[in-house]
Amino acid sequence: DSGVTQTPKHLITATGQRVTLRCSPRSGDLSVYWYQQSLDQGLQFLIQYYNGEERAKGNILERFSAQQFPDLHSELNLSSLELGDSALYFCASSSEGSTDTQYFGPGTRLTVL
Amino acid sequence: GQQVMQIPQYQHVQEGEDFTTYCNSSTTLSNIQWYKQRPGGHPVFLIQLVKSGEVKKQKRLTFQFGEAKKNSSLHITATQTTDVGTYFCRPGGSYIPTFGRGTSLIVHP
Numbered sequence: 001d002s003g004v005t006q007t008p009k010h011l012i013t014a015t016g017q018r019v020t021l022r023c024s025p026r027s028g029d030l031s032v033y034w035y036q037q038s039l040d041q042g043l044q045f046l047i048q049y050y051n052g053e054e055r056a057k058g059n060i061l062e063r064f065s066a067q068q069f070p071d072l073h074s075e076l077n078l079s080s081l082e083l084g085d086s087a088l089y090f091c092a093s094s095s096e097g098s099t100d101t102q103y104f105g106p107g108t109r110l111t112v113l
Numbered sequence: 114g115q116q117v118m119q120i121p122q123y124q125h126v127q128e129g130e131d132f133t134t135y136c137n138s139s140t141t142l143s144n145i146q147w148y149k150q151r152p153g154g155h156p157v158f159l160i161q162l163v164k165s166g167e168v169k170k171q172k173r174l175t176f177q178f179g180e181a182k183k184n185s186s187l188h189i190t191a192t193q194t195t196d197v198g199t200y201f202c203r204p205g206g207s208y209i210p211t212f213g214r215g216t217s218l219i220v221h222p
Contacts, residue, residue, distance in 0.1 A: 045209065045210050048210070101158045
């Protein structure tokens with residue numbers, strides 16, 4: 001158990017819909033990262049938050065947005081969903097910087113029908 | 114972020130055979146981390162290498178960081194079915210975290 005929690009575990013929705021994925025980092029970790037992993041694909045970095053502020057942005061679509069709240073939990077919002085958005089979405093946390101060891105949550109499997 | 118090439122993409126081995134995955138960069142890395150993702154699971158940190166030429170061992174796993182700090186390898190001796198999974202390298206030194214594409218290890222009993 002990494003100490004990172006993600007909800008929900010599975011999500012099935014339709015094209016055009018909007019969903020919110022939730023992540024709680026390990027106790028004491030200030031950084032939260034979001035990744036997308038499609039079938040047979042590697043880990044695609046989406047975005048990083050550090051202590052409530054956006055710190056780094058990767059290949060995140062404009063339809064996707066994220067935020068980190070004062071209690072350090074984070075949410076990833078995916079809107080106008082397309083079939084191609086079906087993937088595993090992982091949240092990871094680290095104590096501080098992007099070079100630190102990352103601890104991954106169990107992931108949210110999103111299926112868009 | 115730092116880009117790395119990880120090879121091979123897939124490796125099938127018979128149980129008991131050795132396995133090696135390589136992570137290569139065109140630029141010098143400040144450090145490199147290795148993660149393992151079991152089928153249906155999430156990536157789990159294995160180790161971090163920082164020094165030029167560093168070699169670290171974890172039971173049957175041997176991790177190496179090249180002298181020029183541009184490449185790294187993970188070697189598993191006498192694979193077991195519990196070694197099945199995808200092994201990712203993660204180069205350090207960039208504020209954009211990136212991971213290699215991963216090497217999926219399939220172990221046939």
